[in-house]
Amino acid sequence: MRVLHTADWHIGKKLYEYDLYAEQVAAFEQIRQIARQKKVDAVVIAGDLYDRSVPSEEAVSVLKQMLVKLNIEDKLPLLAISGNHDSARRLGVGDEWFEHNQYFLKTELGIDAKGRRTLEPVELGNCQFFLVPYFNPKASRTYFEDDNISTMAQAMAKVVAECESYFKPGLAHILVGHCFVAGSSHEDSEVSSTVGGLDEVPVSLFKNFDYVALGHLHNHQALLADNARYAGSPVKFSLSELTNQKGVYIYDTETNDREFVPLKDPTPMVSLTGSLDELCQPAKYNEVADQAFVFVNLTDRQVIANLVEKLRACYPRLVHIERQNGLEGITQTPSVELLKEANSPLKMTAAFFEQTQGLTLSAAQQDYLAQLLAEIEEEQ
Amino acid sequence: MRVLHTADWHIGKKLYEYDLYAEQVAAFEQIRQIARQKKVDAVVIAGDLYDRSVPSEEAVSVLKQMLVKLNIEDKLPLLAISGNHDSARRLGVGDEWFEHNQYFLKTELGIDAKGRRTLEPVELGNCQFFLVPYFNPKASRTYFEDDNISTMAQAMAKVVAECESYFKPGLAHILVGHCFVAGSSHEDSEVSSTVGGLDEVPVSLFKNFDYVALGHLHNHQALLADNARYAGSPVKFSLSELTNQKGVYIYDTETNDREFVPLKDPTPMVSLTGSLDELCQPAKYNEVADQAFVFVNLTDRQVIANLVEKLRACYPRLVHIERQNGLEGITQTPSVELLKEANSPLKMTAAFFEQTQGLTLSAAQQDYLAQLLAEIEEEQ
Numbered sequence: 020m021r022v023l024h025t026a027d028w029h030i031g032k033k034l035y036e037y038d039l040y041a042e043q044v045a046a047f048e049q050i051r052q053i054a055r056q057k058k059v060d061a062v063v064i065a066g067d068l069y070d071r072s073v074p075s076e077e078a079v080s081v082l083k084q085m086l087v088k089l090n091i092e093d094k095l096p097l098l099a100i101s102g103n104h105d106s107a108r109r110l111g112v113g114d115e116w117f118e119h120n121q122y123f124l125k126t127e128l129g130i131d132a133k134g135r136r137t138l139e140p141v142e143l144g145n146c147q148f149f150l151v152p153y154f155n156p157k158a159s160r161t162y163f164e165d166d167n168i169s170t171m172a173q174a175m176a177k178v179v180a181e182c183e184s185y186f187k188p189g190l191a192h193i194l195v196g197h198c199f200v201a202g203s204s205h206e207d208s209e210v211s212s213t214v215g216g217l218d219e220v221p222v223s224l225f226k227n228f229d230y231v232a233l234g235h236l237h238n239h240q241a242l243l244a245d246n247a248r249y250a251g252s253p254v255k256f257s258l259s260e261l262t263n264q265k266g267v268y269i270y271d272t273e274t275n276d277r278e279f280v281p282l283k284d285p286t287p288m289v290s291l292t293g294s295l296d297e298l299c300q301p302a303k304y305n306e307v308a309d310q311a312f313v314f315v316n317l318t319d320r321q322v323i324a325n326l327v328e329k330l331r332a333c334y335p336r337l338v339h340i341e342r343q344n345g346l347e348g349i350t351q352t353p354s355v356e357l358l359k360e361a362n363s364p365l366k367m368t369a370a371f372f373e374q375t376q377g378l379t380l381s382a383a384q385q386d387y388l389a390q391l392l393a394e395i396e397e398e399q
Numbered sequence: 400m401r402v403l404h405t406a407d408w409h410i411g412k413k414l415y416e417y418d419l420y421a422e423q424v425a426a427f428e429q430i431r432q433i434a435r436q437k438k439v440d441a442v443v444i445a446g447d448l449y450d451r452s453v454p455s456e457e458a459v460s461v462l463k464q465m466l467v468k469l470n471i472e473d474k475l476p477l478l479a480i481s482g483n484h485d486s487a488r489r490l491g492v493g494d495e496w497f498e499h500n501q502y503f504l505k506t507e508l509g510i511d512a513k514g515r516r517t518l519e520p521v522e523l524g525n526c527q528f529f530l531v532p533y534f535n536p537k538a539s540r541t542y543f544e545d546d547n548i549s550t551m552a553q554a555m556a557k558v559v560a561e562c563e564s565y566f567k568p569g570l571a572h573i574l575v576g577h578c579f580v581a582g583s584s585h586e587d588s589e590v591s592s593t594v595g596g597l598d599e600v601p602v603s604l605f606k607n608f609d610y611v612a613l614g615h616l617h618n619h620q621a622l623l624a625d626n627a628r629y630a631g632s633p634v635k636f637s638l639s640e641l642t643n644q645k646g647v648y649i650y651d652t653e654t655n656d657r658e659f660v661p662l663k664d665p666t667p668m669v670s671l672t673g674s675l676d677e678l679c680q681p682a683k684y685n686e687v688a689d690q691a692f693v694f695v696n697l698t699d700r701q702v703i704a705n706l707v708e709k710l711r712a713c714y715p716r717l718v719h720i721e722r723q724n725g726l727e728g729i730t731q732t733p734s735v736e737l738l739k740e741a742n743s744p745l746k747m748t749a750a751f752f753e754q755t756q757g758l759t760l761s762a763a764q765q766d767y768l769a770q771l772l773a774e775i776e777e778e779q
Contacts (some may be wrong), residue, residue: 077486087495087512108456113493115467116500132467214481394774 020144022193023054024268026065026234027252029104030085031078034312034340039254040081046253046287047085050267053280054095057269061143062095065234065250066102066153068110068198086122096121096143098151102197103235107152125150128162137162138181146191146272149182149228153235171198175220183227191272194225197234203242203249222247222381230270232275238263248277255288258314258339286336292316292343295323295330304333315340320347322378326358347378364392400524403434403575404648406445406614407632409484410465411458414692415718419634420461420749430647433571437649441523442475445614445630446482446533448490462737476501476523477649478533482577482614487532489609505530508542517542517694518561526571526652528662529562529608533577533615543744551578563607571632571652573752574605577614583629590690596692602627610650610657619659627656635668638694638719651687666716675703675710695720700757701729744772 026048032039032150054062068082073277099122101110113127123141130136139146159174160166165180170176173212175198186192201219222244225231237260239251248268255263266281289311291298298304298315305311313334320342323329332338354374361367368388380388408427412419434442449458470477479502481490491506502713503521510516520527539554540546543561548554555578566572581599587611602624605611611627617640619631630649635643646661669691671678678684678695687693693714700722703709711717734754750759760768 078487079488080493083492083495091495091512108459112459112463113496115463115471116493116496116502119499122496132471346656378647390777394777397770397774 020061020146020191020272021052021057021059022230022232022270023057023059023061023062023273024230024232024248024250024270025050025253026232026250027067027102027237028064028082028085028218029067029070029252030082030137031074031258032254032256034256037312037338039256040077042254044081044085046265046282047088049282049285050253051088053267053269053282054089054093057223057280059097061146061148062089062097063193063232064099064197065195065232065233066100066104067104067234068099069105071104071195072106072109074109079287089121090117090122091397093179097123098141098143098148098150099124100150100194100195100197100234101126101391102152105153122327123150124164125152128158129152131370136181138178138185140185140192142190144272145189146193146303147185147187149192149194149367150309151178151182151194151196153178171218172220172224175224179224179227186227192227192229193230193270193272195232195234199235200233200242200244203236204238204240206281221272229275230266231273232270239266239268253282254285258273258288258290261288261314263288287311287398288314290316291334292318294319295326297332298330307334309335312336312338314338317342320344322323322346365389368392400439400441400526400652401439402526402610402612402650402652403430403437403439403442403562404445404610404612404628404630404650405430405442405633406577406612406630407447407463407482407617408444408465409447409450409632409634409636410462411454412634412636414636417692417716417718419636420457422533422634422665424461424465426645426662429662429665430633431473431661432471433467433647433649434473437660438529439649440476441526442469442477443528443529443575443612444477444479445572445575445612447484447614448479448482448486448772449671451484452486452489454489464719466635470500470502474680477503478521478528478530478575479504480530480577480614481506483533486708490631499751503528503530505532507532508534508538516561518565520565520572521560524566524652525569527565527567528575529565529572529574531558531562531574531576551598552604555604558605559607560622566607571609572607573610573612573650573652574608578614580613580622580624580627583616584618584620590773609652609655612648612650612680619646619648632663632756636666638668638670641668641670641694659774660705667691668694670694670696672698674699675706679713680711692716692718695717697721698723700724702726743771748772 066186073358087094101107107126114124125137128137140149156168156174160168163177199218200222233249237252241249250268253265264281267280269278361370470474481487487506494504505517508517520529534550537552540548543557578600579598580602612627616629617632621629633645644661646659649658741750
């Protein structure tokens with residue numbers, strides 16, 4: 020059996036102000052092609068299908084079309100779980116009806132309408148799939164009726180023990196999970212509160228599984244264990260993923276081989292360094308596709324009027340500007356001593372502005388500030 | 400074939416600050432019982448399953464359990480449409496997978512993944528069901544490729560014409576819709592903007608259907624046409640529904656009989672009139688169940704300190720208080736002439752307060768008001 024492993028679609032996610040639907044749909048179509056070309060027998064989506072617990076109507080519509088295409092049109096068995104970005108309840112709508120078409124979706128630890136525990140495996144071909152939705156220790160305390168669980172490592176140990184109790188010898192055992200495995204590297208675009216610390220799970224827990232299809236981290240090389248991988252997101256969600264090769268894993272239960280199949284970047288992401296003059300030379304900007312997402316590291320130090328407009332004339336999808344060398348006359352950390360010398364809120368604000376922006380307040384700005392401070396004082 | 404017709408569940412709706420989940424679940428369980436006792440062959444839900452386009456996780460969970468019980472546990476075919484309170488996209492999640500289990504859900508005019516138009520009928524037994532989700536004229540212009548549609552009457556005429564083009568003789572023809580039929584009476588709890596005016600549809604349009612199962616209006620007697628009924632909501636959502644008998648219709652395609660089967664009020668709703676003294680007599684409040692929703696028409700005219708607390712001590716689920724005779728010294732409509740005489744915003748506000756509340760502004764209130772007005776002036 021050949022299993023395509025993907026994760027972290029984050030449908031509805033934005034790159035700063037830019038929607039990524041076009042990129043997400045283009046990446047999805049490549050995944051669909053790969054599934055066809057590689058003749059996979061099932062597709063695993065390891066959580067974070069949506070970017071938000073309350074997805075927009077557009078996100079709902081886009082994800083639905085993807086799932087309809089894979090499962091109904093292409094007749095591919097689907098095995099999916101919710102991630103920390105999904106609302107288990109909202110993603111779980113309809114799940115009781117999906118199974119007849121070999122779409123297995125698990126979003127909560129519990130007991131379903133047919134009396135089955137979440138961790139009971141889905142058997143497909145020569146394989147047992149254990150679908151472990153994202154959960155918090157509290158949910159696991161209820162599921163296991165054990166009030167002593169306080170960390171994810173403890174909870175996951177109980178999860179693994181229950182899964183192993185269902186193991187049938189002679190079948191391949193695949194766990195699908197959405198969690199942070201200790202020792203993995205991570206990116207800006209993942210939610211940091213759920214990365215590290217109490218949420219860490221040691222990879223050794225999973226030693227008895229043939230393959231562990233993970234979601235949560237967006238780089239497919241975040242964890243390079245023998246039997247466990249993060250698929251990574253199909254689309255780049257932050258500058259820190261600039262050089263990430265996106266793709267999917269294909270795991271073959273017969274050979275125990277795991278192949279990484281790359282995806283082409285639907286939209287290039289570019290990071291440019293230079294002065295405004297340099298970046299606005301035709302020779303420079305003609306090298307960058309109009310639709311590319313552009314991050315700029317500006318070397319100029321002076322204040323430049325209409326900077327965004329000027330850069331956007333050359334790079335229509337300018338995403339973000341960093342001032343590599345800071346701004347002229349600007350101290351990154353304002354001097355606490357100087358601020359203390361200012362003996363009124365107005366003077367202190369003016370000093371802060373001068374130190375951080377390198378500019379003195381104009382008369383109009385001073386008036387506005389004085390008025391604002393007066394109003395605040397009145398309210399208090 | 401016997402069809403149970405219900406509508407306007409509005410899962411997640413509140414009665415002032417009170418959740419109605421317990422009432423909605425209790426009414427649902429009665430509907431389930433009726434379906435069993437009357438041996439119905441299908442259940443129609445004519446829109447407004449949710450109360451809001453973005454239902455809470457609890458509402459999602461409650462509705463899901465109801466649909467699982469009816470369709471998966473009781474194996475009853477379900478025919479449902481979205482109403483104006485539902486988000487078509489959000490309610491429609493999973494619909495492509497529901498049909499295999501005879502759960503037919505239509506939420507948008509369009510063409511589905513299998514290339515079928517929304518208005519193509521669902522055939523069950525000796526019956527053709529035409530599921531017409533709530534839509535606006537714009538959606539119908541796209542569906543019919545006709546830019547001349549501007550009113551609901553025009554749109555519904557096209558809907559009916561398309562439905563009739565699919566009529567098979569010898570079968571019963573049932574239309575399920577969510578709209579305002581001209582001449583119907585309506586209640587406070589329905590959204591008034593979608594009632595009346597441009598949204599009206601004449602009942603004569605539907606003359607060729609054996610039965611028209613409507614949703615939108617919450618009183619089952621809102622329309623008493625030969626072949627068309629509103630099921631009404633299963634639960635009372637406002638004081639104006641105090642004397643409404645809630646229930647469901649059962650339509651028998653063999654006999655063309657239509658029976659109204661009443662539901663017991665899960666929680667009584669009571670409207671009481673009297674003075675605080677009268678209402679707080681044990682003989683009075685002992686007659687009212689603790690869990691009853693209580694609307695009070697207070698006959699007292701004086702200002703009463705801690706009125707809500709006093710009433711709630713006798714009626715724990717006090718919903719709302721009206722002052723039947725107004726408040727002492729209070730003019731319901733302030734005199735425009737008197738207000739005009741006040742030559743400053745402060746004086747005008749004080750005059751308005753005096754006329755409507757029967758009280759003069761205290762010194763602290765005058766100070767606060769003066770400060771507020773000064774801030775407003777500054778902002779302008």
